[in-house]
Amino acid sequence: MKSYISRLTNFFAAILIALISMPLLAGLTYANTGFxxxxxxxxxxxxxxxxxxxxxxxxxxxxxxxxxxxxxxxxxxxxxxxxxxxxxxxxxxxxxxxxxxxxxxxxxxxxxxxxxxxxxxxxxxxxxxxxxxxxxxxxxxxxxxxxxxxxxxxxxxxxxxxxxxxxxxxxxxxxxxxxxxxxxxxxxxxxxxxxxxxxxxxxxxxxxxxxxxxxxxxxxxxxxxxxxxxxxxxxxxxxxxxxxxxxxxxxxxxxxxxxxxxxxxxxxxxxxxxxxxxxxxxxxxxxxxxIIVVHPSVQAQIDAQKATQKKQVKTAITPPIKKQVKTAITPPTKNQVQPPKASSQSSAKYSIQVGSFKEYKNAQAQSHSAIKILGKGRARVASLQNGYHRALIDTFNQQSAANACSKLKAKDVECLVIRQ
Missing domain, CATH: 3.40.710.10 (DD-peptidase/beta-lactamase superfamily)
Structure with missing residues (x-):
């Protein structure tokens, strides 16, 4: 239980610090919001x-x-x-x-x-x-x-x-x-x-x-x-x-x-x-x-803010998605924090693209082939004005789409997460 509460606290502390830090960082020399x-x-x-x-x-x-x-x-x-x-x-x-x-x-x-x-x-x-x-x-x-x-x-x-x-x-x-x-x-x-x-x-x-x-x-x-x-x-x-x-x-x-x-x-x-x-x-x-590391003087100010802001974090209602949020000033990782978004990620829908083809039937076949690997999803083909057709799989949230892409890439299947 203590571990769970600790994770919740760290999760919301990261968000709060990231948001509060942005006006401060606007006056500094280094890029801190991701690569x-x-x-x-x-x-x-x-x-x-x-x-x-x-x-x-x-x-x-x-x-x-x-x-x-x-x-x-x-x-x-x-x-x-x-x-x-x-x-x-x-x-x-x-x-x-x-x-x-x-x-x-x-x-x-x-x-x-x-x-x-x-x-x-x-x-x-x-x-x-x-x-x-x-x-x-x-x-x-x-x-x-x-x-x-x-x-x-x-x-x-x-x-x-x-x-x-x-x-x-x-x-x-x-x-x-x-x-x-x-x-x-x-x-x-x-x-x-x-x-x-x-x-x-x-x-x-x-x-x-x-x-x-x-x-x-x-x-x-x-x-x-x-x-x-x-x-x-x-x-x-x-x-x-x-x-x-x-x-x-x-x-x-x-x-x-x-x-x-x-x-x-x-x-x-x-x-x-x-x-x-x-x-x-x-x-x-x-x-x-x-090429994107945070300067120590910036890190020192952020660390100081963490210490003062952590006490203000309220108890969360829902648990955090694992590894979804980190502080906005660390070197990039596969799950690096985003700046504030225009809309909530929890309600957003995502697709994954698994290829682009000249022939519609090939795009369709690729979508169904990827679904067989994943064991879930809904096949869709998006036809572009340049004559190509994108093979897509729908019905994901952001985390499940990222996980699905990782699974497909492990099978040498081209994959890109796309927000609907």
């Missing part, structure tokens, strides 16, 4: 590498990929054109850096605004564009979230157009990979903007700080992101020998660590795609804790 990574082949839906890709993270300026999606959508439908003037309001000019530094009432053409969002990730430009497209940033954010749902970004929530700190601004590596895939597919006319390396404003040239996009062999573009809560984030799209992949990394301790890890998983993914005949093969790369 995630994913590499996919968007043309088939194949997963080449995965690490905590469905864990909620702070997207930071990866948010601007959705802002740019909204811009390209407005261009496509004739709502604006590349010469449309973007006016800087008081709200726009008052944004925190990174920013262009435009003056109140100043205007720039939309074409330049797009380049600035990609290269400099300017928050004042993001707000000015949002106000132009929707009348206000608040209205724009509503439209962003509606579009996110339409695109299938099931674990994403936006509260602003730029990605500056907000505890409710959440996404996952999985959702960001979907967004990158859709913006590449839906707007081929404008996607080249993600490979822009510089822009000129007031006779000054500003160069990109996206070193992977600039230097990686085969890179076609995409976006960086950083706030102290998130660590260093990155999306990269790349093509070699007509094989396209998308990589996402959340939570690097430094830009260098993030870039090196992205380069590693992209290189290994291309090796598998171009050289292996095993269509189910994935790369297996351990995450080095050194």
């Amino acid at each position: 995630s990574a994913l590499v996919i082949e968007p043309d088939t839906g194949r997963i080449l590498y995965e690490y905590n890709s469905n864990e909620a993270r702070y997207p930071a300026s990866l948010t601007k990929v959705m802002t740019l999606y909204m811009i390209f959508d407005a261009l496509k439908h004739g709502q604006v054109n590349l010469n449309t003037s973007i006016v800087f309001s008081q709200k726009a000019v008052s944004q925190q850096p990174s920013k262009l530094g435009a003056k109140l009432g100043e205007t720039i053409p939309l074409e330049l605004a797009i380049k600035i969002l990609v290269v400099k990730s300017a928050n004042d430009v993001s707000v000015a564009v949002a106000e132009k497209l929707s009348g206000s940033e608040d209205a724009f954010v509503i439209q962003m979230n509606n579009m996110a749902k339409k695109l299938g970004l099931q674990q994403t929530n936006f509260t602003n157009s730029h990605g500056l700190p907000s505890l409710k601004q959440l996404s996952t590596a999985h959702d960001m990979a979907i967004l990158a895939s859709r913006i590449q597919k839906d707007f081929p006319k404008y996607f080249h903007n993600f490979s822009v390396t510089s822009f000129v404003y007031n006779d000054k040239v500003t160069e990109t700080h996206n070193r992977v996009m600039r230097d990686y062999y085969g890179a076609t573009g995409m976006k960086t992101g950083y706030i102290r809560l998130s660590g260093f984030n990155l999306i990269t799209t790349a093509t070699r020998s007509n094989k396209r992949i998308i990589g996402v990394v959340f939570g690097g301790k430094t830009a260098k660590d993030r870039d090196e890890f992205m380069t590693l998983i992209l290189d290994k993914s291309f090796e598998v795609l171009l050289n292996s005949r095993n269509k189910k093969m994935r790369i297996d790369i351990a995450v080095n804790p050194d």
Whole structure:
């Protein structure tokens, strides 16, 4: 009985400390809220590498990929054109850096605004564009979230157009990979903007700080992101020998660590795609804790908070799910804590994907084959617009889905947990 109560106490202490710690951590230098990574082949839906890709993270300026999606959508439908003037309001000019530094009432053409969002990730430009497209940033954010749902970004929530700190601004590596895939597919006319390396404003040239996009062999573009809560984030799209992949990394301790890890998983993914005949093969790369380790001064403050907050924990009504929650500042493990989610995990439904196929019947057969291994679940096939069909198994909660995936991977069956 004492052991049970102790586990309950530790469980809720972890949650309480994680939540209370977040305002404190916003003023510190290190990423403390988790590491995630994913590499996919968007043309088939194949997963080449995965690490905590469905864990909620702070997207930071990866948010601007959705802002740019909204811009390209407005261009496509004739709502604006590349010469449309973007006016800087008081709200726009008052944004925190990174920013262009435009003056109140100043205007720039939309074409330049797009380049600035990609290269400099300017928050004042993001707000000015949002106000132009929707009348206000608040209205724009509503439209962003509606579009996110339409695109299938099931674990994403936006509260602003730029990605500056907000505890409710959440996404996952999985959702960001979907967004990158859709913006590449839906707007081929404008996607080249993600490979822009510089822009000129007031006779000054500003160069990109996206070193992977600039230097990686085969890179076609995409976006960086950083706030102290998130660590260093990155999306990269790349093509070699007509094989396209998308990589996402959340939570690097430094830009260098993030870039090196992205380069590693992209290189290994291309090796598998171009050289292996095993269509189910994935790369297996351990995450080095050194690239995301918490600085001792941060750990000391968290430890101090644990000591003072533990006494305030109330007795729980329901027992914790085993290993589901740990403190939000430890090096990543397979069961690392998530930042606060937009909805309760206990009531959420999950599916597992066990493959992606050109033929519907093959996807259907794969689902039923996986069910035979698991002894439970409901087979389903999701047909994609690119002609591929995803083999899915439904009726799981988060923990049982993770357990099922572990069982399938032990049998060399491709598997990914997906929130419905």
